[in-house]
Amino acid sequence: MATIDLRDFIGEARFNRFQAGMLFWACFIITFDMYDLVVYGSVLPVLMKQWSLGPVQAGAIGSYGPVGMMAGAILFGILADRFGRKKILTASIILFSVATALSGFAPGPTEFSVLRALGGLGIGGILPTVIAMLTDYAPRKRANTMVAVVMCFFSVGGILAAFVAMLLLPAFGWQSTYWVAVLPLLFLPFMMKYFLDSPAMLLQKGNVGELRSALSKISGQAALPAAVEFTGLQEREPGSPIGALFTNRRGLGTLMIWVAFFMCLLMVNGLTTWLPKLMVEAGYALNSSLTFTIVLNVGGIVGTLVLGRLADAWGVKRVLVPMFVIAAASLALLGFGNNMTVLLLLVAITGACTMGAQNISYSFVSQYYPSFMRSTAIGLASGVGRMGAIVGPTFGGILLTLKLPVAMNFLFFAIPGVIAALAFLFVPLAAKAGGRSAGHPDQHTSNGAPVPADAASASP
Structure with missing residues (x-):
């Protein structure tokens, strides 16, 4: 046979x-x-x-x-x-x-x-x-x-x-x-x-x-x-897929993924909602401020495509962590710039590294968990992320009511990016057992622990 x-x-x-x-x-x-x-x-x-x-x-x-x-x-x-x-x-x-x-x-x-x-x-x-x-x-x-x-x-x-x-x-x-x-x-x-x-x-x-x-x-x-x-497929584990999110050493990874999704969508939705207003506060005309929004979204599209290719070549986690760090740095620098060309470049980089990284995060989640629980994992991560998306515009509104300097507003929007980077950094990738490391979410080590695809970037 x-x-x-x-x-x-x-x-x-x-x-x-x-x-x-x-x-x-x-x-x-x-x-x-x-x-x-x-x-x-x-x-x-x-x-x-x-x-x-x-x-x-x-x-x-x-x-x-x-x-x-x-x-x-x-x-x-x-x-x-x-x-x-x-x-x-x-x-x-x-x-x-x-x-x-x-x-x-x-x-x-x-x-x-x-x-x-x-x-x-x-x-x-x-x-x-x-x-x-x-x-x-x-x-x-x-x-x-x-x-x-x-x-x-x-x-x-x-x-x-x-x-x-x-x-x-x-x-x-x-x-x-x-x-x-x-x-x-x-x-x-x-x-x-x-x-x-x-x-x-x-x-x-x-x-x-x-x-x-x-x-x-x-x-x-x-x-x-x-x-x-x-x-070649992992057998369905006993219990519900929700419970499986926290078994076989997945608990820390699941919690860190939820933190990252919440923070990233808080940052993305808050920024897309308030960027024009923030740029008006910085002294730019409304039409110029709307241009920043367009550039942000174009950067998001380009960043998503580029990061997708890089993730296929290097592994998703190796791409996500530095991208969130760059996003936070770009956002922080936005509050200090006054050259239009430099600002547009920073906005484009911010869009590429926030929207792009968030979009690739879904791919990370889909590969991190075994097939039998994959939709559950994506659904819950997405649901937690939606909570951040709802909080984001309110977070920006609170910042504006505090009458902070423009640079401080951008610094506060950069903080969720740093937290998202740290959260993904602490997502464990490799699970070893019996001296062997598996390399795919549907593959097991000898004690049944799943291992995400990124862990096998060097495996045949």
């Missing part, structure tokens, strides 16, 4: 048309993930006038989406590891698409708020399942790059929302901008051809035929040997 090591079989496969299709539809979904959040800001002036909303009420409605996303990331991440990623990803897309499209028919703020929360719940379930699925089936030398490409489409979604609002709002009203969200539902039958449950889940359920089909698509081979034994 032939034996196939699933870890090596998938990891050593060449990137092919099927994986390109999987990547394309993942980017398509993530585009609408961000679209939903940004489009609210685009129609907010109209809604405030039509429904007589005050700033506080309008802000509260805007927070329902992110809160729903936080809950959805945790809930659907856990469910994906229990019932399969394909089912949960499909359910998340349907929930998000239907709730968002129906938001365009909401007669008032109450109904709109409920639908926004439901839409956020669906959106929250998309990222953990998509990233976990890509990691399950990505070639070893392309895994970080594939995640990096997908994460860039958050920015694409923001750009799309702005353009859609510009085109549809004057002619068809604010409702039409939400009806656009029905598109993922229409394309769902095409996407489902590329949605795959993890090999571990397929083996657990006894779906050997489906696993053989998936491996044939990934490898490009017409068929596998008739008689084959599958090896």
Whole structure:
């Protein structure tokens, strides 16, 4: 009987048309993930006038989406590891698409708020399942790059929302901008051809035929040997995936990852919210300040792609820690600069090292944990990160009310970057037992302890 090591079989496969299709539809979904959040800001002036909303009420409605996303990331991440990623990803897309499209028919703020929360719940379930699925089936030398490409489409979604609002709002009203969200539902039958449950889940359920089909698509081979034994995957551990986050010497790593995610998203969201205001406080005109925001986001896209390639070459942790340190240094220097060219360069570096590093962090998490708990791990890390994203704008607002010097505001925003770097630094990578060090999240040492992929950067 032939034996196939699933870890090596998938990891050593060449990137092919099927994986390109999987990547394309993942980017398509993530585009609408961000679209939903940004489009609210685009129609907010109209809604405030039509429904007589005050700033506080309008802000509260805007927070329902992110809160729903936080809950959805945790809930659907856990469910994906229990019932399969394909089912949960499909359910998340349907929930998000239907709730968002129906938001365009909401007669008032109450109904709109409920639908926004439901839409956020669906959106929250998309990222953990998509990233976990890509990691399950990505070639070893392309895994970080594939995640990096997908994460860039958050920015694409923001750009799309702005353009859609510009085109549809004057002619068809604010409702039409939400009806656009029905598109993922229409394309769902095409996407489902590329949605795959993890090999571990397929083996657990006894779906050997489906696993053989998936491996044939990934490898490009017409068929596998008739008689084959599958090896190379870690067996599901007893208990829940949530509990497994803290067993087998994962506890410290899990806590440090959560700290890093919270701090990084606090820094990113706080900075994107308050950067224009901070630059106005520094004496720049509003138009110039908005330019800094554009440069920050462009830097984030470029940084994500570059860091993805570097992570594939050197290991994710070796890239993340110095990038957060550089981000903190760039932010601190922003408060002392007065040359426009130098400031734009610092803002671009800040975007590359904050947004870029945060995006690559998802790849780190997806590789740090075994496949049977991967969606749970990403979902919980994302959920904790969303808490930081909610705190970030408030943190910036408090700083501004203190009337501190501009340089001090930037220094305070740099502190979360330093904490994130330290947190990732303390995430343990290698677990040794019996004189042997394993090098993949699905591989075991002799006592069963998992070891993240970064630990094997020098392993064959």
